[in-house]
Amino acid sequence: MTIRFLYHSKDDPGPWAQAFRDADPELEMMVYPEMGDPAEIVAAFVWRAPHGLLASLPNLKLIHSKGAGVDHIFDDPKVPAGVPIARLVDPMAVAMMGHYAIYHALGYHRRMDVYRAQQAESVWRGLPPPDHERTTVAVLGLGAIGREVAGQFQRLGFRTLGWSRSAKTIDGVDCRHGADALFATLAESKIVVNVLALTRETENILNAQAFAHMPRGGFLINIARGPHIVEADLIQALDSGQLGGATLDVFRAEPLAKGHPFWTHPKVTVTPHMSGDPLPRTAALQVARNIRAALAGQPLLNEVDRRRGY
Amino acid sequence: MTIRFLYHSKDDPGPWAQAFRDADPELEMMVYPEMGDPAEIVAAFVWRAPHGLLASLPNLKLIHSKGAGVDHIFDDPKVPAGVPIARLVDPMAVAMMGHYAIYHALGYHRRMDVYRAQQAESVWRGLPPPDHERTTVAVLGLGAIGREVAGQFQRLGFRTLGWSRSAKTIDGVDCRHGADALFATLAESKIVVNVLALTRETENILNAQAFAHMPRGGFLINIARGPHIVEADLIQALDSGQLGGATLDVFRAEPLAKGHPFWTHPKVTVTPHMSGDPLPRTAALQVARNIRAALAGQPLLNEVDRRRGY
Numbered sequence: 001m002t003i004r005f006l007y008h009s010k011d012d013p014g015p016w017a018q019a020f021r022d023a024d025p026e027l028e029m030m031v032y033p034e035m036g037d038p039a040e041i042v043a044a045f046v047w048r049a050p051h052g053l054l055a056s057l058p059n060l061k062l063i064h065s066k067g068a069g070v071d072h073i074f075d076d077p078k079v080p081a082g083v084p085i086a087r088l089v090d091p092m093a094v095a096m097m098g099h100y101a102i103y104h105a106l107g108y109h110r111r112m113d114v115y116r117a118q119q120a121e122s123v124w125r126g127l128p129p130p131d132h133e134r135t136t137v138a139v140l141g142l143g144a145i146g147r148e149v150a151g152q153f154q155r156l157g158f159r160t161l162g163w164s165r166s167a168k169t170i171d172g173v174d175c176r177h178g179a180d181a182l183f184a185t186l187a188e189s190k191i192v193v194n195v196l197a198l199t200r201e202t203e204n205i206l207n208a209q210a211f212a213h214m215p216r217g218g219f220l221i222n223i224a225r226g227p228h229i230v231e232a233d234l235i236q237a238l239d240s241g242q243l244g245g246a247t248l249d250v251f252r253a254e255p256l257a258k259g260h261p262f263w264t265h266p267k268v269t270v271t272p273h274m275s276g277d278p279l280p281r282t283a284a285l286q287v288a289r290n291i292r293a294a295l296a297g298q299p300l301l302n303e304v305d306r307r308r309g310y
Numbered sequence: 311m312t313i314r315f316l317y318h319s320k321d322d323p324g325p326w327a328q329a330f331r332d333a334d335p336e337l338e339m340m341v342y343p344e345m346g347d348p349a350e351i352v353a354a355f356v357w358r359a360p361h362g363l364l365a366s367l368p369n370l371k372l373i374h375s376k377g378a379g380v381d382h383i384f385d386d387p388k389v390p391a392g393v394p395i396a397r398l399v400d401p402m403a404v405a406m407m408g409h410y411a412i413y414h415a416l417g418y419h420r421r422m423d424v425y426r427a428q429q430a431e432s433v434w435r436g437l438p439p440p441d442h443e444r445t446t447v448a449v450l451g452l453g454a455i456g457r458e459v460a461g462q463f464q465r466l467g468f469r470t471l472g473w474s475r476s477a478k479t480i481d482g483v484d485c486r487h488g489a490d491a492l493f494a495t496l497a498e499s500k501i502v503v504n505v506l507a508l509t510r511e512t513e514n515i516l517n518a519q520a521f522a523h524m525p526r527g528g529f530l531i532n533i534a535r536g537p538h539i540v541e542a543d544l545i546q547a548l549d550s551g552q553l554g555g556a557t558l559d560v561f562r563a564e565p566l567a568k569g570h571p572f573w574t575h576p577k578v579t580v581t582p583h584m585s586g587d588p589l590p591r592t593a594a595l596q597v598a599r600n601i602r603a604a605l606a607g608q609p610l611l612n613e614v615d616r617r618r619g620y
Contacts, residue, residue, distance in 0.1 A: 011436075012438070015438075092439075092441065092442070092443070093439070095442065095466070095467045096420075096439060096442070098466070099416050099419075099420065099442070099466060100420065102412065102413075102416065102466070103412075103413060103416040103417060103420065103422065106409050106410075106412065106413040107413060109409075110406075110409065110410065110413065110584075115581045115582070115584070116579075118582070119573060119579065119580045119581075122568050122569075122574075124564075124565035124566055124582040125582060126321075126582045126583065126584045126587070127584065128322070128325075128587075129402075129403070129406060129584070129587035129588075129589055131402065131589055131591065132402070132405065132406070132409070133402070152465075152466065155462075155465050156405070156408070156409060156412070156462065157402075157405045254434075255434035256434055258432050259432075263429060263432040264432075269426075269429065270429045271425045271429075272425070272428070272434040272435060272436045273436065274420075274425070274436045274437065274439070277436070277438075277439035278439075279439055279441055281441065
C-alpha cells in the first residue's frame, strides 16, 4: 500500500526523499507544488506552507511541522480545525541548537572576538582567565530543546539557570518558573539563551525592561523566534552598553531584509536560521512513525496542544 | 610559622597572592626577582623561570609548575636533581582547555567562518546541517586533560576517539594506544585535538606523514606544545588543502614572533597560549597543599616521574 504525503520546504528535497524511503518504503513523498490528486494526500510535512494549502487537502490526517515550532502553521488562518498537528523534535536538531548556543556563549565568555582582532594585528596578549563556575547562563524555555541546551551548559561547568512557564526539574540546573521569576533570573545571568515557544504570552518578552534587568554587558543568544525580541529595544540596549552582544539566528521577517541594522551592527552576530536544522536521517524516522500512527488513530509523538499553542 | 615560597611568572601576581592567603595564611609568597634570603625559600611555583634560578635556592623542597606541562622546567640544565617536581592540574584550567577545543571544533563543524563572511555581505544562505554523530574527533593524549577534553566532545554527541601512549579507558570514548595505532586513528578523524605531553617521543609527532593520514580537509587544534608540530609540514598541508584549518594556542617560540607566517595564514587561528590558564581561586589550594605535603615528606598530588618526563 502506498501512503502519499506532501513535502513543503525551501530545503533540497533529495536527502529527505531518500531518508523517507529508508524509513518506510511504502511512503510516497510528493514535493510541492507537485501533488497529483489532492484527495490522495493523507499527511503534510511542512515548513511555512502557503496559506490555504493545508485546507485544500480534503483527506488530511496529519499536519507535521518540519521544525520544533508550529507558529508558522497557526499563522495560516485556514489551517483545518480537525486535523492533528505534530512538532518535529529531532534529537539531532536539538543537540545542534545546544552546540550553536555553546559556541556563541564560549565565544563571549572567552572573548574570542578580542583574540581574533589581536591576531589581525599580530598581537600576543593573554587576558585574565574567566571563571566559568561563576558565570551564569540562563536558558529561557525548558521543553525538549531547553532541557538539552541547559544540560549542555551544565555539563561544561557553567552555573546554569532555567526559566519556564510551568515548573520543571533538570539535574544540576537551577529551575525557576512563572512570569514573576523572569526578571530575577535575568538579573543573575551574564548570558541568556532564548528557546521559548512563540505564543501570545512570550511575544515581545525580550524588551527594554528585560534587558535592563540583566547585568551590564550581558549577552543574548536567540535561537527561538524573532518576535520574542523587541528589535528597537535590543539595538538600544546594545548601543548603550547595557548588553555586550547579541547572537540572532531568528528574525521577525526571514530572510532578514538587506539593509536591516542587525546585519551591520558591530555587536550583533546574524545567522540564517540554521542553529538546529533537522537531519533527514533521524527526523524522517520520527515523521514516518507519526504518519502511520495518525492513520491508525494512535497517539502521536510531540502532538501539539492547540489551546496552549505548542 | 611562616612558609616562604617563590613565585615566578609573567602573569599579574596580585590575584595569586590573594588566593594563597585565602588558601593557607602561613604561606608567604615572594614575587621574583624579590626573594629575600634564598635559603629561606622552601618551594618554587614557576612558569619558565630563568635557568639556574631553582639551583640557587639551597633549601628547596618542592618545584611546582604553574602549568600542566613541566618541559619548561626540564629545559633548565641546572634543575636540582633531588627536589620533587609537581605539575599543576587545575580542574578549572583543564575544563577551560576543553571549552577552547569545543569552541574551535564547533566553529569548524558548523562552518561558522562561512556564516561570518556571509554576514559581512548581508547574505542569508543556510548550509546543509552537518551530522555530529558521524563526525569523528580524536583527542591525542589521555591524561587528566585529555580525559576531560574527550569527555566534553563525547557528551556533546560527537563520535570521539582517544589515542595515548599506554592503554586507557574512558566511557563512551573509543580509546587506542601505542605508536602503531596513531595513523589509523588519524585516518578516521575529521578533527584532531592535541593535548599530548611534550617528550622525546612526541616531539614532531604532527608532521607531513601524520597530516597525510587525516581525511582531506580535516582540522587540527593544538593546545599542547608547539614542538609537537613540524611547522613547515603544517603550512604545506594547509596550502595543499589536505588540512582545512588549524587552531594553534602554543608555539615553538612564545610569544609567536612578529612576521611568523602563522599570524597571517588564512587557515590558521592563533591565540596566545590562553586555552587553559589556571585559576588562582582553585589552583592555589592545590599548590598550598603540595607545599605542606612536601615539607611533611608526604606524597604529592600530580608528582612528576622524571624518567617518563611528565
